[in-house]
Every structure is written in C-alpha cells, then in structure tokens.
Amino acid sequence: MAPISMTKQINAAPDVVFDVFTDLERAAERIDGIKSLEVLTPGPVDVGTRFRETRVMLKKEATEEMEFTAFEPGRSYRVEAESCGSHYTSEYRFEPRDGGTEVHFTFAARPLNMLTKIMAPVGMLMFGSAMRKCFEADMNDLTVVAEAGAEER
Numbered sequence: 536m537a538p539i540s541m542t543k544q545i546n547a548a549p550d551v552v553f554d555v556f557t558d559l560e561r562a563a564e565r566i567d568g569i570k571s572l573e574v575l576t577p578g579p580v581d582v583g584t585r586f587r588e589t590r591v592m593l594k595k596e597a598t599e600e601m602e603f604t605a606f607e608p609g610r611s612y613r614v615e616a617e618s619c620g621s622h623y624t625s626e627y628r629f630e631p632r633d634g635g636t637e638v639h640f641t642f643a644a645r646p647l648n649m650l651t652k653i654m655a656p657v658g659m660l661m662f663g664s665a666m667r668k669c670f671e672a673d674m675n676d677l678t679v680v681a682e683a684g685a686e687e688r
Contacts, residue, residue, distance in 0.1 A: 538641050538642060538643040539641070539642045539643075539666060539667050539670060540639070540640065540641045540642075541639075541640050541667070541670065541671065541674070542637060542638065542639050542640070543637070543638045543640070543674050543675075543678060544632065544633065544635060544636070544637055544638075545635050545636045545637075545638060545678050545681050545682060546634070546635040546682050547635055547636060547681040547682050547684060548631075548635070548636065549609050549610070549629045549630070549631050549636045550608075550609045551636075551681055551684050552629055552636040552638060552677075552681045553608065553609045553610070553612075553629050554684075555677050555680050555681040555684060556612075556627060556629075556638075556677055556681075557580050557606075557612060559572060559574050559580060559584075559586050560574065562588075565676055565677060565680050566672075566673050566676045566677065567672065567676055568590050568591070568669055568672055568673055568676075569588060569589070569590050569673075570589045570590050570591060570596065571588075571589045572586055572587070572588045572589070573586060573587045574586045575587060575600070580603060580606065581603065581606050582603055582604060582605060582606045583602065583603065584602065584603045584606075585600060585601065585602045585603075586600070586601055586602075587599070587600045587601075588601060590669075592665070592669065593665055599616050599618050599623075600616060601614045601615065601616040602614065602615055602616070605626075609629065610628070610629055611626070611627060611628045611629065612626075612627055613625065613626045613627075617647070621644045621645060621646050621647055622644070622645045622647055623642070623643070623644050623645075624641075624642070624643045624644075624645075625640070625641070625642050626640070626641045626642075627639070627640055636681075638674065640670060640674065642666070642670060
C-alpha cells in the first residue's frame with residue numbers, strides 16, 4: 536500500500552498543537568471518529584505508551600491496540616500497530632511556520648504475510664480514499680481544539 540501523506544497549517548504554536556495531538560485522555564471527546572480510547576500504560580505519554588482505540592470505519596466498528604514508538608515533545612511522534620496481517624505506522628512532525636505550526640502526517644501499511652501482500656493493491660483502491668478522509672477529519676477536529684487553545688493563552 537502506498538503511504539498516505541498530508542500537511543496542515545494550524546494557527547497555534549508547536550507545543551500547543553503537539554499537546555493537543557498527544558492528549559490521549561481527551562482524544563475520544565475531541566475527535567468525532569473515535570468512539571472510545573483506553574490508555575493501557577500508566578504515566579505521561581512517551582515511547583512505550585500503549586492504547587486501545589475504537590472507531591467506526593466503513594460502517595464497521597474496529598478496535599486497534601497501538602503503541603508510541605518515537606516521541607520528541609513539541610517536534611514529532613510515531614505510533615505503530617499490527618492488525619489483520621499488516622504493520623501500520625503513523626508519523627507526525629510539527630514545524631513552526633508562519634506564526635503557527637505545519638503538521639506533516641504520514642501513514643504507511645506494510646503487509647506481513649502473502650495474503651496481505653496480494654490484497655494490498657486492492658485494499659488501497661477500495662479503502663485508500665476512505666482512510667484519507669478519516670485522517671483529514673481527525674486532523675480537522677484537532678485543529679479546532681488547538682486553535683481554540685491558542686486563543687485562550
């Protein structure tokens with residue numbers, strides 16, 4: 536599956552945007568697409584933090600367990616998961632730009648077995664557009680929160 540990439544300009548400082556994007560405790564109330572989110576590891580978010588997220592995708596409820604595998608406060612983080620024969624990686628980078636923050640997002644899926652290798656091109660054709668819309672909606676939801684938080688400062 537070809538990676539999905541997008542960039543979004545947010546009118547808030549990188550530390551504000553980063554904090555909003557990594558606030559797992561309030562993610563389900565801030566992101567319309569998330570039905571529930573359970574943090575599985577105690578303490579602040581960092582490398583090794585695991586969580587279980589449930590959302591409705593393509594009219595079906597799906598629950599995935601994910602883990603932060605990279606975490607640079609205010610700058611970037613990476614979340615990974617394995618499910619349905621694939622390894623998924625979501626990466627976010629936060630760069631100061633024009634008085635706000637430019638967020639760079641990349642999602643990639645790597646097949647782990649022969650069946651998912653064969654089905655990957657079909658999956659991208661069938662679900663790639665829906666996945667992109669989901670990621671854009673999540674980013675739009677978090678943009679509203681980050682920009683509102685920047686106004687309150």
